[in-house]
Amino acid sequence: MLSPLHSRSGIAMGVAAYSLWGILPLYLRALHPLSATSILGMRILWSLFFLALLTVALRSRSLLTVLRQPRLIVALAGTSLLIAINWLVYIYAVETGHVMQASLGYFINPLINVLLGVGILRERLGRTEIVAVALAATGVAILAIWQQAVPVIPLTLAISFGLYGLARKMIPVGASDGLLIETMLLAPAAAIWLATHQGFALPADGPPSWLVAAAGIVTTAPLLLFTGAAKRIRYADLGLLQYIGPTLQLLLAIFAFGEPLRPIHMLTFALIWSGLLIYASATWRRARAAPPMPPE
Secondary structure, three states: OOOHHHHHHHHHHHHHHHHHHHOHHHHHHHOOOOOHHHHHHHHHHHHHHHHHHHHHHHOOOHHHHHHOOHHHHHHHHHHHHHHHHHHHHHHHHHHOOOHHHHHHHHHHHHHHHHHHHHHOOOOOOOHHHHHHHHHHHHHHHHHHHHHOOOOHHHHHHHHHHHHHHHHHHHOOOOHHHHHHHHHHHHHHHHHHHHHHOOOOOOOOOOOOHHHHHOHHHHHHHHHHHHHHHHHHOOHHHHHHHOOHHHHHHHHHHHHHOOOOOOHHHHHHHHHHHHHHHHHHHHHHHHHHHOOOOOOO
């Protein structure tokens, strides 16, 4: 069993990771007037630089093992495309004043994971999970009817990150090694895009270079904290902490960026939150009822 000190440090890491993800819109807004594609390119290249330095500093040898396995590289090429889509849509949402829709996407994400578990991993849903997913689906459907269009941003974020998480769960590669290889695979396209569109020089009215370079730390620090938390606390506990991120994003959308909170949004969020509460409560009860794992 985990010691109380170990658990407390894990919870602290988890809270820090999701809090950093939650306030990410503040950083992205500070990069104005860079376009979403330019920010994505910079984020990829600086993340690659930072991760490479970290790998050298830690003298990690696991990366070489992964690079010798073509099947893993092909699999990570697929996940790199998914995370690039997720990053681009998220950056676009922040840049165009749709932070509330982005937060909606990450509130939906846990329930998308449930559906992926059923559809791909052949997991079975209990009554509680069915009710939770039905409530969230109703919320999304009501929003779609009101908008007279499919809510593209929330669904793209939820589905892309859900597929990414499922794929990374099935690929036997560590978090930092996997992200390093993903950024390596994305870096050529990012470099070509920047070279042929914006160039690598920042515009005169753009953000300072040090702020752009911080994209590497902003991207990787939450992931490393998340990985540390996952090793120290139960996954069910970590799953409950994930709602910190979209909650902070929603608060920023309303109070920092002045996005309107309409009655239809309140109804949509109420239905999704109800589903999440039901699902989280069931997960928590199952985790508490499960017998403790024997020490290794």
